[in-house]
Amino acid sequence: MTLVTADPATFQGKGVARRLMSRPPTAIGCIVALTIIVVAIAAPIVAPYAPAANDFDAILSPPTFAHPMGTDELGRDTLSRAIWGARASMLAGILATLLAVVVAVPIGLISGFYRGRIDGLTMRATDAMLAFPFLIVAVLLTAILGPSLQNAALAIGLVQIPKLIRITRGEVLGLREESFVQAAIADGAPDRSVIFRHILPNTLNVLLVQATVVLPFAILAEATLSFLGLGVQPPTPSWGVMLTAAQPYLGTAPWLAIAPGMAILLTTLSFNLVGDGLRDVLDPRLDR
Amino acid sequence: MSRYFLRRAGESLIALWLATIVVFIGVRSLPGDPAIAMSGEGREPAANALIRQRYGLDEPLPIQYLRWISITITGDLGTSIRTGQPVTAEILSRIPTTLELAGLAGLFAICFGLPLGIAAAVRRGTRLDYLAGSVGLIGLSIPTFWLGIVLILIFAVWLEVLPASGYVPFLEDPIQNLERMILPVIVLGSALGAVLLRQVRSGMIGSLGSDYVRTARAKGLTERQVVVGHALRNSLITVVTILGLELGALISGSVVTESIFLIPGFGRLIIEAVSRRDYPVIQGVALFSAVAYIAINFGVDLLYSYLNPKVRMGSTAQ
Numbered sequence: 001m002t003l004v005t006a007d008p009a010t011f012q013g014k015g016v017a018r019r020l021m022s023r024p025p026t027a028i029g030c031i032v033a034l035t036i037i038v039v040a041i042a043a044p045i046v047a048p049y050a051p052a053a054n055d056f057d058a059i060l061s062p063p064t065f066a067h068p069m070g071t072d073e074l075g076r077d078t079l080s081r082a083i084w085g086a087r088a089s090m091l092a093g094i095l096a097t098l099l100a101v102v103v104a105v106p107i108g109l110i111s112g113f114y115r116g117r118i119d120g121l122t123m124r125a126t127d128a129m130l131a132f133p134f135l136i137v138a139v140l141l142t143a144i145l146g147p148s149l150q151n152a153a154l155a156i157g158l159v160q161i162p163k164l165i166r167i168t169r170g171e172v173l174g175l176r177e178e179s180f181v182q183a184a185i186a187d188g189a190p191d192r193s194v195i196f197r198h199i200l201p202n203t204l205n206v207l208l209v210q211a212t213v214v215l216p217f218a219i220l221a222e223a224t225l226s227f228l229g230l231g232v233q234p235p236t237p238s239w240g241v242m243l244t245a246a247q248p249y250l251g252t253a254p255w256l257a258i259a260p261g262m263a264i265l266l267t268t269l270s271f272n273l274v275g276d277g278l279r280d281v282l283d284p285r286l287d288r
Numbered sequence: 289m290s291r292y293f294l295r296r297a298g299e300s301l302i303a304l305w306l307a308t309i310v311v312f313i314g315v316r317s318l319p320g321d322p323a324i325a326m327s328g329e330g331r332e333p334a335a336n337a338l339i340r341q342r343y344g345l346d347e348p349l350p351i352q353y354l355r356w357i358s359i360t361i362t363g364d365l366g367t368s369i370r371t372g373q374p375v376t377a378e379i380l381s382r383i384p385t386t387l388e389l390a391g392l393a394g395l396f397a398i399c400f401g402l403p404l405g406i407a408a409a410v411r412r413g414t415r416l417d418y419l420a421g422s423v424g425l426i427g428l429s430i431p432t433f434w435l436g437i438v439l440i441l442i443f444a445v446w447l448e449v450l451p452a453s454g455y456v457p458f459l460e461d462p463i464q465n466l467e468r469m470i471l472p473v474i475v476l477g478s479a480l481g482a483v484l485l486r487q488v489r490s491g492m493i494g495s496l497g498s499d500y501v502r503t504a505r506a507k508g509l510t511e512r513q514v515v516v517g518h519a520l521r522n523s524l525i526t527v528v529t530i531l532g533l534e535l536g537a538l539i540s541g542s543v544v545t546e547s548i549f550l551i552p553g554f555g556r557l558i559i560e561a562v563s564r565r566d567y568p569v570i571q572g573v574a575l576f577s578a579v580a581y582i583a584i585n586f587g588v589d590l591l592y593s594y595l596n597p598k599v600r601m602g603s604t605a606q
Contacts, residue, residue: 124306128302128307131582131585132307132577134537135539135544135558136539136558136577139543139558142562223433227431227544228544228547240433247437247548250437250452265430265434269426272425
């Protein structure tokens with residue numbers, strides 16, 4: 001017979017969604033973020049031109065009816081390239097976030113649950129990983145692996161791992177002492193069952209909030225790496241690459257810098273708004 | 289205090305040791321055979337073997353590591369392939385510029401994040417609070433390099449009041465130096481300021497509702513005395529913590545900022561080294577930044593424990 005204990009693991013999807021949408025900034029953030037995701041997926045349909053199509057009659061053209069955001073030095077439509085660029089940013093952001101979660105959460109769970117020597121070792125390892133600023137890691141990895149979207153995502157995800165390990169571990173340390181977990185242990189439940197059935201579900205709220213912090217960071221980081229020439233390589237359209245290319249024409253064609261920059265700002269801003277809302281709704285300790 | 293000090297010093301040393309291993313393995317995994325890089329393509333295999341033997345590249349990795357670390361610990365990071373200069377000298381010559389940039393950016397961040405965060409917390413729910421919240425969120429979301437480009441566009445291209453890029457050493461011409469630092473400092477400091485603003489605000493809201501502030505109010509202190517004398521002190525702890533946590537972001541940000549504004553600092557050295565595949569410099573830069581980061585974090589933790597005795601007391605329980 002198993003003990004019946006009050007397990008607070010609850011993720012009331014519907015209730016959360018309703019509470020999120022009742023907050024105007026979060027609702028706006030959700031709508032904008034969803035729109036950007038849809039645009040990224042539907043780029044071939046939504047974009048007025050192909051990203052590499054040249055219009056040699058309109059080189060460095062200011063915004064016109066045919067090219068609402070102008071064209072670049074090769075006569076390519078800035079709006080279309082910005083729409084296609086959303087794909088690179090989303091892909092890098094999602095890959096990096098997935099990598100960080102998939103690697104960090106199991107380590108954090110084990111480290112926090114078993115404590116002792118495993119935990120000490122994990123903490124020292126995260127210390128060493130945290131000693132390298134993000135761009136230094138990215139730069140080293142690019143030097144080793146070569147610049148590409150995948151390697152940029154790898155570098156971004158890798159940097160997030162130690163932070164996520166620590167957050168997961170911290171949650172587990174607290175949960176481990178809760179009566180429902182102690183009851184399950186006393187009841188003779190195997191470790192795996194305690195970790196996956198009692199502890200993990202109760203960390204999901206915090207992890208979801210963290211994921212919404214990591215995703216906009218990753219999108220911003222991908223743009224930064226591509227801007228520095230360490231991420232997506234031209235001619236593939238990416239917001240960072242477009243901004244690098246726009247720099248020499250700031251005086252004559254400033255519109256080249258506006259579209260990709262606004263795209264990055266809108267994306268990170270909307271995801272941050274969603275993240276802020278989720279945190280307020282899901283994390284009762286952060287009463288603000 | 290001494291026990292906490294020793295514990296943190298020990299942890300820092302272990303982190304440092306692990307960091308040297310990461311750098312060593314990282315640089316050894318770089319593509320290309322260092323022997324061929326040194327002797328040049330197309331040399332006799334025998335010549336390459338000789339170089340391998342001479343530099344100990346044929347020895348097992350742990351031995352190579354020990355040899356490398358014993359040289360590195362004396363401050364010798366090798367010589368740059370590109371310039372032939374010692375890597376240590378190259379790094380040290382770039383540091384003052386980056387320190388000036390990062391220091392001014394930190395100052396800028398404190399000057400705008402701290403007062404705005406406090407004001408938002410004290411006037412919670414008012415228009416000022418929403419304004420501060422928006423500024424914080426935009427500062428957090430705006431890409432550093434785009435902010436740089438937009439500022440150049442506005443102040444250098446359109447208004448023509450500030451130079452677009454370039455660097456003049458402070459000792460050569462202080463006024464020109466500062467004039468050229470204005471835009472980079474805003475670019476580098478705004479994200480940090482946004483983080484500070486948000487953290488100070490939520491920390492301040494927490495302490496304004498706490499028991500000791502209620503006690504201070506009950507004692508009959510004026511609101512001003514409560515805010516400045518009690519709640520503000522806790523905000524300073526937040527500032528120190530955030531500055532420590534965001535140090536890595538500041539180093540990363542200086543790479544981007546120096547690239548946009550063509551400032552010959554430490555951050556630009558990193559990008560130059562990678563684009564030229566100057567491996568000794570890459571290795572030196574990675575190691576140096578890890579050492580600096582660990583050392584500064586150690587200092588921040590000590591300062592933090594001084595400001596907040598709870599950290600020392602709780603240090604053994606964690």
